[in-house]
Amino acid sequence: MSGAEAIASGAIAAGLRFFAGYPITPSTEIAEILSIKLPKVGGSFIQMEDEIASISAIIGASIGGAKSMTATSGPGFSLMMEGLGFACMAEIPIVVANVQRGGPSTGLPTKVGQGDVLQTRWGTHGDHAIIALSPSSVYECFTITVRAFNLAERYRVPVIILTDESVAHMRETVVLPQEGEYEVIDRELPTVPPEWYLPYDRAHGGVAPMASFGSGYRYHITGLTHDAHGFPTSVSEEVDDCIRGQIEKIIFNLDDIVEVEQLYMDDAEIMVVCYGITARAAKEAVEIARSKGIAVGILNLLTIWPFPVQLLQTITEQIRVAIVPEINMGQIIREVKSSVEGRCKVVGINRVDGDNIYPHQILEKISEVLS
Amino acid sequence: MISEKMRKYLRPTKKFPHVWCPGCGIGTIMGAIVRAIDKLKLDADKIVMVSGIGCTSRMPVYLDFNTLHTTHGRALAFSTGLKLARPELHIIVVTGDGDACAIGGNHFIHSARRNIEMTMIVVNNSIYGMTGGQVSPTTPYQAYGTTAKLGNIERPFDICDLAIAAGAIYVGRATCYHSTLMEKLVYDALQKDGFSVIEAIAQCPTFFGRLNDFKNVVEMVNWQKANAVPVKKAEKMSSEELEGKFTIGLLHDVDFPEYTNLYRKLMKRAQGGG
Known part of the structure; x- marks a missing residue:
C-alpha cells in the first residue's frame, strides 16, 4: 500500500x-x-x-x-x-x-x-x-x-x-499492526458536575478534561486569551497562565512526546540527522559506510517538533560531525547547530530541484568530512 | 431593565458590562433571539451559538449556551464540522456584515449551497464597528467610512439576495425598530430543516452614525422605520417608489433536502443498507 x-x-x-x-x-x-x-x-x-x-x-x-x-x-x-x-x-x-x-x-x-x-x-x-x-x-x-x-x-x-x-x-509491502497491538488514547472527559467544570484548568498536569458541546457542559470557547472558564480576559496573570500553560503542557512532557530513532549510534563519530524520505537514503548510505568500517550513525527525527534538544546535547559528546540532509536550503540544521552549541561540526546536504537526496550524496559527504 | 426571561439566559458572572456602545442595535437583536429560543422551549444544552470576529461576534459570551467565538469570517465553517459531528444540535450563527460578507463570503455562499441546517443571523450595520468605522461590503454607495472619507465608490451587497441566490431555504429581513418581526423570523427560521438567514439591520451610532451625519440614535432608528417596506406593501410599489428603501419580512421560504440528513442516508448506503 x-x-x-x-x-x-x-x-x-x-x-x-x-x-x-x-x-x-x-x-x-x-x-x-x-x-x-x-x-x-x-x-x-x-x-x-x-x-x-x-x-x-x-x-x-x-x-x-x-x-x-x-x-x-x-x-x-x-x-x-x-x-x-x-x-x-x-x-x-x-x-x-x-x-x-x-x-x-x-x-x-x-x-x-x-x-x-x-x-x-x-x-x-x-x-x-x-x-x-x-x-x-x-x-x-x-x-x-x-x-x-x-x-x-x-x-x-x-x-x-x-x-x-x-x-x-511510496508503495511498500507492509503488515500493519492489528487492533489491540497499538495504543489508542481518547481525550479525558469531565467527571465533575457542569457547574464545577473548568475547561482550561491547569491544576492537574496542565491539561484539563475536554467536554463536548451538547454533553451538558455549557462553556465558552474563544481564540481570545481566556481564563480557566474559557471567558476572554486581559488580566495579566490570567493571560500569562493561558499562554504559558499552552506551551508548558508540551515542554514539560517531552519524554512522552519526543521519539527519535537511533541506528548505529553507540560508537558513531559521525551522525546523519534526518527525517521523512531523507531518512531512507540515510539508512542505505550508513549501511554502506558501516560495511566499509566507517563509524557513522543515524538520528531519525520521528518527532520533529518539539525538537530533541537535550538528546542532541548528550549525544554530541562523542560525535565529531553531524550531517543534515534536507530537501530544502537548510531548515532543521538551524536547530541542530543551536542544540550542539559548537561541540561538533554541522554540515548540510541540500537539494531544492524537486528530486530526492540519494544515498550516494550522503556517502560523498561522509567521505568529504573524513578527509 | 433586564427582564426575568432574559436573565435566565445570561451568564451570571464576569461577562458584564458588555462591550457594546450606548445605542448599539446588537442588544435588541440578542433580545429577539433569546425570546425566540425561549418560546420554542429549546434545551440550552443543545443550543450552540457560534460567531466570528467583530461587535456582533461578541454576543455568544454573554449567553448561557454552548458558545464558540471563532476566527474572522469562519463561524459557518466551524459550524459545518460541528453540525456534521453532532447533527442533533441547534446551531445559531451570529455574525456581522463584514464577518459574513467580506472575509466570510466564501463560507456564506457554500453553506447556503449545501443547505446544512443552521440559522445565520447577520447583523448589518453597514460598517466595521470594532475596528473603528471602516467601510464594509454593505456600506451604501457614497456613504462615509474612515477608509472612504470621500464617499464609498463600491456597490453594496444585498445580503438577502445573496443568500437566496446561493441556495438558503429561508431568508428574512428585519430591523432593530421591527424587533417583534425579528423575533418571529428567528422563531420560524430555527424550525426550518436547512440553512436559514436573517438579516438584522442595526444602527451603529458610534461610527456609521457620526460619520454619516446622523444626529443621534433616535434618528438612526427612525431611518429604519421610514425606509423599511413590508414585503406585501412593496409588491404594490413601483421601483421608483422603492428607490433607497428596503423590504422587510419573510423574503424566501422553500424546502430542499438538508445536508446532514443526506449524509446520514449516504452513510447507510456505505454500510450496505437502504
Missing part, C-alpha cells in the same frame, strides 16, 4: 470520525480514501470550499467530540495557519497531515520537498507550542498517524503529520 493509504488506515484505527479537506496535490489520495472509509465506520467526510474552511470544520467537529483530521500540501497548509493558531489557543485536538511538495507558492506540485519544516513550527502567529511527527516509511505512516491522534487527544493540541510527496506516494 502507499503512504497515503497507511495514513488513512492509521487515522481510522486511531478513531478518526471526521475529515474535512480540499483537493491538493500530492495529498488528495488521503481525502479520497477517507471519503470511502469514513461513512462505513459511522464517520463523516466533507469536501470544503477551501483549506481555511477545512481546518475550521475539523476544529468544530472536534469540539463536538469527534476525532478529526485534514490533509493538505504547502499552499493549503499556508491557508491553515489561522486555524492552527485557533486550535493551539482554544486547545482543541486536531490532526493535520501536510504532504510536502516543492515551494514556495504553487512551486512544484507533483514533486518532493521538505520546505515546510519551520513553517510547521512557527507559521501561525503568536507564541505557541506544536507537535509535528515525520514518518519515513509506509509502516511509519500508519504508526505515526495513530500516535498523532493519541498526542492530540492527550495534550489537547494540534498535531501535524509532516510527511512528503515521496513517502505519501
Whole structure:
C-alpha cells in the first residue's frame, strides 16, 4: 500500500470520525480514501470550499467530540495557519497531515520537498507550542498517524503529520499492526458536575478534561486569551497562565512526546540527522559506510517538533560531525547547530530541484568530512 | 431593565458590562433571539451559538449556551464540522456584515449551497464597528467610512439576495425598530430543516452614525422605520417608489433536502443498507 493509504488506515484505527479537506496535490489520495472509509465506520467526510474552511470544520467537529483530521500540501497548509493558531489557543485536538511538495507558492506540485519544516513550527502567529511527527516509511505512516491522534487527544493540541510527496506516494509491502497491538488514547472527559467544570484548568498536569458541546457542559470557547472558564480576559496573570500553560503542557512532557530513532549510534563519530524520505537514503548510505568500517550513525527525527534538544546535547559528546540532509536550503540544521552549541561540526546536504537526496550524496559527504 | 426571561439566559458572572456602545442595535437583536429560543422551549444544552470576529461576534459570551467565538469570517465553517459531528444540535450563527460578507463570503455562499441546517443571523450595520468605522461590503454607495472619507465608490451587497441566490431555504429581513418581526423570523427560521438567514439591520451610532451625519440614535432608528417596506406593501410599489428603501419580512421560504440528513442516508448506503 502507499503512504497515503497507511495514513488513512492509521487515522481510522486511531478513531478518526471526521475529515474535512480540499483537493491538493500530492495529498488528495488521503481525502479520497477517507471519503470511502469514513461513512462505513459511522464517520463523516466533507469536501470544503477551501483549506481555511477545512481546518475550521475539523476544529468544530472536534469540539463536538469527534476525532478529526485534514490533509493538505504547502499552499493549503499556508491557508491553515489561522486555524492552527485557533486550535493551539482554544486547545482543541486536531490532526493535520501536510504532504510536502516543492515551494514556495504553487512551486512544484507533483514533486518532493521538505520546505515546510519551520513553517510547521512557527507559521501561525503568536507564541505557541506544536507537535509535528515525520514518518519515513509506509509502516511509519500508519504508526505515526495513530500516535498523532493519541498526542492530540492527550495534550489537547494540534498535531501535524509532516510527511512528503515521496513517502505519501511510496508503495511498500507492509503488515500493519492489528487492533489491540497499538495504543489508542481518547481525550479525558469531565467527571465533575457542569457547574464545577473548568475547561482550561491547569491544576492537574496542565491539561484539563475536554467536554463536548451538547454533553451538558455549557462553556465558552474563544481564540481570545481566556481564563480557566474559557471567558476572554486581559488580566495579566490570567493571560500569562493561558499562554504559558499552552506551551508548558508540551515542554514539560517531552519524554512522552519526543521519539527519535537511533541506528548505529553507540560508537558513531559521525551522525546523519534526518527525517521523512531523507531518512531512507540515510539508512542505505550508513549501511554502506558501516560495511566499509566507517563509524557513522543515524538520528531519525520521528518527532520533529518539539525538537530533541537535550538528546542532541548528550549525544554530541562523542560525535565529531553531524550531517543534515534536507530537501530544502537548510531548515532543521538551524536547530541542530543551536542544540550542539559548537561541540561538533554541522554540515548540510541540500537539494531544492524537486528530486530526492540519494544515498550516494550522503556517502560523498561522509567521505568529504573524513578527509 | 433586564427582564426575568432574559436573565435566565445570561451568564451570571464576569461577562458584564458588555462591550457594546450606548445605542448599539446588537442588544435588541440578542433580545429577539433569546425570546425566540425561549418560546420554542429549546434545551440550552443543545443550543450552540457560534460567531466570528467583530461587535456582533461578541454576543455568544454573554449567553448561557454552548458558545464558540471563532476566527474572522469562519463561524459557518466551524459550524459545518460541528453540525456534521453532532447533527442533533441547534446551531445559531451570529455574525456581522463584514464577518459574513467580506472575509466570510466564501463560507456564506457554500453553506447556503449545501443547505446544512443552521440559522445565520447577520447583523448589518453597514460598517466595521470594532475596528473603528471602516467601510464594509454593505456600506451604501457614497456613504462615509474612515477608509472612504470621500464617499464609498463600491456597490453594496444585498445580503438577502445573496443568500437566496446561493441556495438558503429561508431568508428574512428585519430591523432593530421591527424587533417583534425579528423575533418571529428567528422563531420560524430555527424550525426550518436547512440553512436559514436573517438579516438584522442595526444602527451603529458610534461610527456609521457620526460619520454619516446622523444626529443621534433616535434618528438612526427612525431611518429604519421610514425606509423599511413590508414585503406585501412593496409588491404594490413601483421601483421608483422603492428607490433607497428596503423590504422587510419573510423574503424566501422553500424546502430542499438538508445536508446532514443526506449524509446520514449516504452513510447507510456505505454500510450496505437502504
